[in-house]
């Protein structure tokens with residue numbers, strides 16, 4: 001069994017969960033925050049048998065969109081420097097990590 | 108060392124954490140949402156030495172309850188169709204994934 | 215690739231994320247709660263190539279502080295017993311688990 005950990009934009013999480021449901025995949029959503037833009041996003045946990053991981057990844061790919069955002073960088077977290085030039089940042093559709101589950105139980 | 112990732116109902120999270128504390132297990136709670144019912148639940152993270160995983164699982168089993176809920180399915184997320192028939196859904200006690208920890212540090 | 219899962223105090227999360235950004239590491243923050251003190255803390259997820267894990271751990275070590283707190287223990291979650299003696303508890307800087315990522319995708 002594998003645990004798919006996927007960071008998606010909030011706007012795509014709804015569609016991803018609905019699609020996962022339709023295909024009978026269990027899923028759990030965690031509210032999260034991007035480390036760089038400090039904006040809210042969603043982290044999805046999907047426990048799935050190893051032979052169906054590709055199906056879950058295909059659903060995530062179909063339901064997430066890359067969006068471009070203009071930001072004034074504040075990477076140090078100390079506030080934007082005066083006169084800083086806005087920069088266009090591409091915020092990904094989905095960032096996905098697949099981990100191995102040693103043991104799965106349901107009580 | 109193993110990381111136990113357990114999705115439990117909010118009503119059981121309190122009892123699970125108290126029981127884990129009593130047995131000296133460290134734990135962290137994340138607020139989460141069920142992918143299907145879209146209701147709040149809790150995801151617990153418990154880092155534990157491999158030889159004590161069974162104790163943690165036994166605590167989760169003892170402190171979680173299966174509950175039955177009547178829902179009007181809205182799997183597509185687009186709103187309940189008129190005339191949809193309520194369905195009884197069993198919401199589990201605990202859904203548990205055990206992962207391997209390669210390295211553990213405390214600073 | 216490795217997934218670094220780090221539980222840090224809220225007060226240190228900002229500095230950790232800023233430092234991770236500066237070094238070009240991607241990161242996601244989850245709001246979490248300590249199992250024992252029931253106080254808010256932060257769980258950071260950092261996907262990183264295996265050869266740069268030590269750099270991420272060094273950043274977490276540098277940006278987190280151990281703090282001492284006086285608490286009146288309520289480990290059972292049932293309310294503090296009258297006359298319970300306050301106890302000093304050291305709340306760690308960072309509790310860190312490193313997991314193996316089998317597969318990484320970006321859509």
Ligand SMILES: Nc1ncnc2c1ncn2[C@@H]1O[C@@H]2COP(=O)(O)O[C@H]3[C@@H](O)[C@H](n4cnc5c(N)ncnc54)O[C@@H]3COP(=O)(O)O[C@H]2[C@H]1O
Nearest residue numbers: 007034035036037090091092095238240241242259260261
């Ligand atoms: N140091 C830096 N310099 C310049 N640009 C930077 C940067 N760090 C991030 N970005 C850009 O900003 C976008 C949003 O990042 P954020 O950290 O808010 O939101 C991230 C974060 O929450 C998560 N994420 C991405 N990589 C991750 C990783 N290796 N580990 C954990 N979470 C990650 O996925 C979200 C979307 O990431 P995505 O890569 O699509 O999109 C990123 C990336 O294009």
Ligand SMILES: Nc1ncnc2c1ncn2[C@@H]1O[C@@H]2COP(=O)(O)O[C@H]3[C@@H](O)[C@H](n4cnc5c(N)ncnc54)O[C@@H]3COP(=O)(O)O[C@H]2[C@H]1O
Nearest residue numbers: 024026027028045046047114141142143144197198199202
């Ligand atoms: N493989 C997995 N990966 C990640 N998280 C998982 C998971 N399996 C379960 N979970 C988590 O555990 C909660 C309880 O699941 P359980 O299977 O006991 O109870 C489920 C199940 O009995 C039922 N259910 C879920 N998906 C269904 C579907 N596609 N069709 C019919 N019933 C479904 O609804 C109950 C509530 O589901 P909900 O999603 O709201 O909440 C789920 C979800 O947050």
Ligand SMILES: Nc1ncnc2c1ncn2[C@@H]1O[C@@H]2COP(=O)(O)O[C@H]3[C@@H](O)[C@H](n4cnc5c(N)ncnc54)O[C@@H]3COP(=O)(O)O[C@H]2[C@H]1O
Nearest residue numbers: 131133134135152153154221248249250251304305306309
């Ligand atoms: N094995 C593990 N798995 C998952 N998460 C873990 C973990 N070990 C620690 N954590 C997370 O890290 C936070 C800080 O832990 P630390 O051990 O530094 O600092 C701890 C520790 O010094 C003390 N403590 C925890 N459990 C205790 C117990 N049963 N008896 C006495 N002291 C305890 O209270 C402090 C705060 O604990 P709290 O639970 O509120 O918050 C914990 C918890 O959220």
